[in-house]
Amino acid sequence: MTRRYPDPAAPGERVALFPGSFNPFTIGHLDILERGLAIFDRVIIVVGCNRNKPSADAENALEAIRRLTAGIPRADAMIWDGLTADAAKLTGARFLLRGARSAADFEYERNMADVNAMISPGLETVILPARPSLAPLSSSMVRELSSFGYDVTQFLPSEKTSD
Ligand code: ADP
Numbered sequence: 121m122t123r124r125y126p127d128p129a130a131p132g133e134r135v136a137l138f139p140g141s142f143n144p145f146t147i148g149h150l151d152i153l154e155r156g157l158a159i160f161d162r163v164i165i166v167v168g169c170n171r172n173k174p175s176a177d178a179e180n181a182l183e184a185i186r187r188l189t190a191g192i193p194r195a196d197a198m199i200w201d202g203l204t205a206d207a208a209k210l211t212g213a214r215f216l217l218r219g220a221r222s223a224a225d226f227e228y229e230r231n232m233a234d235v236n237a238m239i240s241p242g243l244e245t246v247i248l249p250a251r252p253s254l255a256p257l258s259s260s261m262v263r264e265l266s267s268f269g270y271d272v273t274q275f276l277p278s279e280k281t282s283d
Contacts, residue, residue, distance in 0.1 A: 126164050126196035129212030134159075136215035136246065139166040139204045141259065142181045145188060148250060148257040150277045152219040155248055157194055163217060165189070165197040166207050175199070188277045205240035216243065221250040221258070 129135040136156055142149060142165065149165075156163045165185055169178030182199050189195045200207045204216065216236060220226040226247065233245035257275055266272045 125198050126162075126211060128210070129162075129214075133212075134161045134215065135211060135213040136160040136163050136217040137166045137204060137208055137211065137213045138163050138217040139168060139200075139207070140218075141177075142167055142185060143177050143259050144262060144276060145181060145185050146257055146259060146262055146275050147277055148219065148221075148254040148275075150188070151251050151254055152217065152248055153189070153192070153195060156217040156246070157192070159246065160215060160217070162194045162196060164211060164213065165195065166204065167197065167199045168204075169199055169201045171201045175201070187279065203239070205236050205243060208240060208243055214243065216245040218245060218247050219250050220247050221255040225250075 136159070138149075138153060138156060140149065145165075153163055153165065167178045167181045167185065169175040178199050178201075182197055185197045189197065198207070198211075208214070208216070216233070218229050218232070220229050229245070229247045233247065236243050236245060262272045262275050
């Protein structure tokens with residue numbers, strides 16, 4: 121399949137990648153995206169996909185993210201099945217954006233940040249603390265509730281209808 125990638129960073133443009141599974145993309149992710157856009161010139165959401173598995177989940181996530189962020193200028197999205205550090209090289213992004221909902225999340229994120237800085241010197245990770253009201257929210261929780269037939273609409277960004 122041919123993949124489209126966002127425009128590479130222009131000289132001096134501060135581009136951050138926001139990598140994750142986004143299965144599904146929640147209002148917690150949207151909050152990190154919007155806060156990231158207050159810091160960076162452009163944020164590219166990178167939907168991770170595993171080389172050894174069918175990529176249908178990632179393709180669906182990408183499609184939903186494109187729809188849900190269509191009205192947000194400076195937000196881009198792409199799918200990637202390699203190292204995030206290589207996606208950063210491809211796009212010229214010098215920053216990674218991540219969220220941390222808890223101390224456990226933060227330890228994990230810090231470790232990832234250290235590894236990414238080791239394999240790609242100069243690649244900085246910015247970890248934003250989750251907004252307290254959204255800290256309990258995770259994609260896996262949304263999937264779980266949904267599997268029991270619970271209406272999870274309140275946890276998902278609303279569709280903007282164009283007029
Ligand atoms: P991953 O599989 O890489 O953890 P996720 O899609 O679950 O990917 O999450 C992507 C990023 O968004 C992670 O940094 C995660 O901590 C953050 N995140 C997820 N849910 C929330 C939330 N409710 N508030 C803030 N950050 C969040």
